[in-house]
Amino acid sequence: MVKRFNDLQQLNGEAAELFIQTANEAIAAGGHFTVALTGGSSPAALYQLLATVPYRDQVQWEHVYIFWGDERWVPLSDDRSNARMAFETLLTHVPIPEEHIFPMWADGVSPEEFAREYEQTLRLHLHPEGRFDLILLGMGPDGHTASWFPHTDVLHEQHKWVVGYYLDAQDMYRITLTVPLVNRAARVAVIAYGANKADALYEVLKGVRNSEQYPAQLLDIADERITWFVDEAAAARI
Ligand SMILES: O=C(O)[C@H](O)[C@@H](O)[C@H](O)[C@H](O)COP(=O)(O)O
Numbered sequence: 001m002v003k004r005f006n007d008l009q010q011l012n013g014e015a016a017e018l019f020i021q022t023a024n025e026a027i028a029a030g031g032h033f034t035v036a037l038t039g040g041s042s043p044a045a046l047y048q049l050l051a052t053v054p055y056r057d058q059v060q061w062e063h064v065y066i067f068w069g070d071e072r073w074v075p076l077s078d079d080r081s082n083a084r085m086a087f088e089t090l091l092t093h094v095p096i097p098e099e100h101i102f103p104m105w106a107d108g109v110s111p112e113e114f115a116r117e118y119e120q121t122l123r124l125h126l127h128p129e130g131r132f133d134l135i136l137l138g139m140g141p142d143g144h145t146a147s148w149f150p151h152t153d154v155l156h157e158q159h160k161w162v163v164g165y166y167l168d169a170q171d172m173y174r175i176t177l178t179v180p181l182v183n184r185a186a187r188v189a190v191i192a193y194g195a196n197k198a199d200a201l202y203e204v205l206k207g208v209r210n211s212e213q214y215p216a217q218l219l220d221i222a223d224e225r226i227t228w229f230v231d232e233a234a235a236a237r238i
Contacts, residue, residue, distance in 0.1 A: 002205065002228040004235045008193060012046045015189060015229045019050060019134065020058045022187050026133040027063045033133050034126055036069040036177060038146070039082025040138040042191045044089050051093035061096040065125055069135055069182070070147035071104035073111045073164065073173035081105070104175040111164030111173040118175065119162040130161055132185040135177070139192040143200035143214030147176035150213050154178065179218045188221060193231035201230060202237035 005011035019035070026033040037043070049055055072080045076087070083103035091101060102121055106114050126132060137145045147167065148155055154163045154176060161181040167174045182188065192201055204216040205228070211217040219226060 001223055001226070002230060002235070002238070005193075005229070005231050008045065008231060011191075011193060011229050011231060012049050015046050015191060016049045016055050018187070018189055018227060019046075019136075020055060022134045023059050023064060026186075027060055030127075032063045032065055034065045034067065036067045036132050036135040036185075037082070037086050038069050038136045038138045038191070039071065039085065040140075042138045042193060043136060044085060046136075046191065047086060047090035051090045056094055059094070061094045064096055064100060066091065066096065066101045067122065067125075067132075068102075068104045068175075069137055070174060070176035072170075073105070073114075073175060075107070076103060076105055111166075111175060113164075115160070115162040115164035115175055119160065122161055122181075130181055130184055132181075134187045134189065135182055135185040137182075137188060137190045137216075137219075139190055139197060139200060139204070139216050141196045141200055143204050143216050145190065145216040145219065146182065147174035148179065148215035148218060149174075150215060152215075155211065155215055155218060183219065183221045185221070186225065188219065188226040190216070190219070190226065190228045192228065193234050195233040195236065197230075197234040198236040201228075201234050205238050 023033040068082055071082050074080050076084050139145045149167055154165055157163055157178045158180055160178055163178055164175045203214045
């Protein structure tokens with residue numbers, strides 16, 4: 001479903017409520033909550049909100065396990081790191097055990113080998129079939145999500161859960177969860193706001209099927225399991 005907001009504070013408030021509700025349901029049902037965070041700039045305000053009262057006190061952080069949907073292959077100290085942004089806005093401000101946080105970065109290993117190791121870690125923590133309780137995503141102006149960039153091979157990966165690959169367009173390696181793993185999640189929340197997302201949002205939600213060009217079209221899960229949190233500027237064409 002698509003939730004449209006005039007006000008970003010309200011958008012982030014409702015996204016925070018979804019995070020909290022999903023966490024509490026998962027913890028009540030199975031004792032822990034597995035979530036993959038997104039990077040980019042859009043989720044920063046949501047993460048800051050989750051780190052503040054009253055939201056922060058509504059999550060049993062000791063039962064939360066943090067992964068990432070994708071990452072730029074850079075050290076955690078690099079200001080391009082998605083993990084760094086999450087630590088600065090959320091993870092250092094809530095009582096989550098350090099051993100419950102799994103950044104997509106390691107020194108001294110290739111991105112490809114890291115991806116294989118990260119997949120093994122996921123197999124230890126996710127429900128047997130590899131189902132996250134929640135995956136947070138953003139969407140680029142080009143219609144990419146996670147690190148599913150247009151015309152890349154990762155769009156066609158149907159077996160691996162995690163892939164590390166060199167992204168020519170950005171001259172950097174990326175680590176990303178794959179399409180089948182994301183589409184298996186119990187819930188997905190996509191945060192996309194700003195006028196620069198309007199064309200891509202139209203193509204992804206209403207346009208002709210062209211997932212090579214608009215990879216977020218690959219988010220092919222039942223409507224009640226995915227929520228798009230968009231502002232009116234991004235929703236101008238839908
Ligand atoms: O590593 C990344 O860049 C993100 O994971 C990426 O998929 C992001 O969600 C989109 O690029 C939107 O980014 P903005 O929120 O900054 O527009």
